[in-house]
Amino acid sequence: MPESHTVSAGPADGRAGGPGGPGPVPPPLSGAWAPVPVGDPAADFEPRPPGGPLYRPDTVHDGWSTDAVTVRLASVRGNAHRFRGRPREDDVAVAVHAPTRTVVFAVADGVSAAEQPQVGAALACRGAVDDLLAQLESGQAAIDWKHVVDSAAYQLVARVAGTGGPALAASKEAERRYATTLVAGAVQVREHGVLSLALVQAGDSGAWLLHRGSGHYEPLLATKFSAGDAVISSAVTPLPRVPSPVVATTALLPPGAVLLVGTDGFGDALGDGTGAVGRLFHDHLSTPPPARGLAHLLDFSRETFDDDRTLLAIWPRHLLPGTTP
């Protein structure tokens, strides 16, 4: 049975009183809702409603623990989309395959140049996680990572073509409508409780191991900052294009680290992790914050960083406060 994990973070709410009657009125939370400023904060404004036929909430967050890991995630609409009345184009999905104690997840960043990137991101995440669960359920010896990426990519094509046969035209149309990046992965419990992780990537979303003691962010995947070019590129190769070959990145998830998987809205601001954003997340992710706390943290305000941001964090339960080793 999953073990609950109690954490305390965020502003104290001042509630006293018990079941016997109303307690004292809580003090006002002046300023507690404001975004966390980092450097020069962005301009303050009231967001416009997202356009489009689908309901896309501005922010989603989630969090829970198994006996092996604690999971937190948040996805927040960027200021540029809030200002211009566009939906959040990032998405994230996570699930547990209980029989194998495996946590599977996907993070996606719809490409703005596409027509409905938010649909692409949602389809890719669900497609990848569904396929991972199906593979684990089948009892096969190892995860077929190419199949995971293919399945996520084909979700976009199938959305165009229905359930009919394959067609290059449908693929091209899917790219025009639904192009999205994807990072999919799994954290598995090995012998003696050792945690291993595997990741696959299409596009420029990233993943890091944050070493909780040193604050060092160890990049696990290539991102736009890996190239060291004079200028950065905004070009990306997303699904439904599938990298060839699909190569899974594998690593151990040591007890002193936390796995972070995020879109470039987080990764660009993080850079190599030595700046203010890196320090902010190191300070607050050394132990798991409440999921709503992660959403608030991720919605930090820093000028020019106005993209959607999505972050999934997975801590090994071993060594966390309140956990019996």
Next chain:
Amino acid sequence: MPENRGNLLPVYVLADESGSMGPYIDDLNDGLRSLHTTLLAEPMAAAKVRFSVLGFADDVVVRIALADLRQENELPRLSARGTTSYLAAFSALLDRLPGDVGTLKGEGYQVHRPAVFFMSDGLPNTYEDWRSAHRKLTDRSVTKAAPNIISCGIGEADAGTMLDVATDRNFAFVSVPGSDIGQSIAGFFGSLTRSVVESGRSLASGDAQLIVDRPEGFTMAIDVI
């Protein structure tokens, strides 16, 4: 890499100030003012741009350099003068760009490939080889921060020259003969603003292949939306 303070797009307006631009120079100045006003109403976009205006004729006058338009009360005015030296224009840009990119990176910013909006009414001086300077400026193996150049031909501008100046055929514009030049310039600045505001990512194919075949055992993600 030092702290990433933000991602900036350097934008350059390379404006023809030669004598023959006289009839259009007020329209150009109005267009710049309109662009400024529009960007001030788009604080997210304005924060991500550093704006330079270079006027060229016989030589180049830097009217404003790497400005944060939110800090500027008004943009400088262009004025008609001299001949039309594309050579001076592209050479000046070639001189400035690497230093400008280096300056911004030194301040801790990541820098997008610069965008140059080139506006001219006509034929360049025939006795100059401007193409060599242009080639050097736009060759990414020579100039690491080689810009994307969008060209806008005003009045009687030669369409072929505008195509040669632009770094992509889709980046070349000429005003239709007989049309309202003021309208053309307004439209051009409109597209400039949109390109600045909508700095979303573009699609690239890289080495990846479009998926065409249905994966074995594929099922629809029916719970999606």
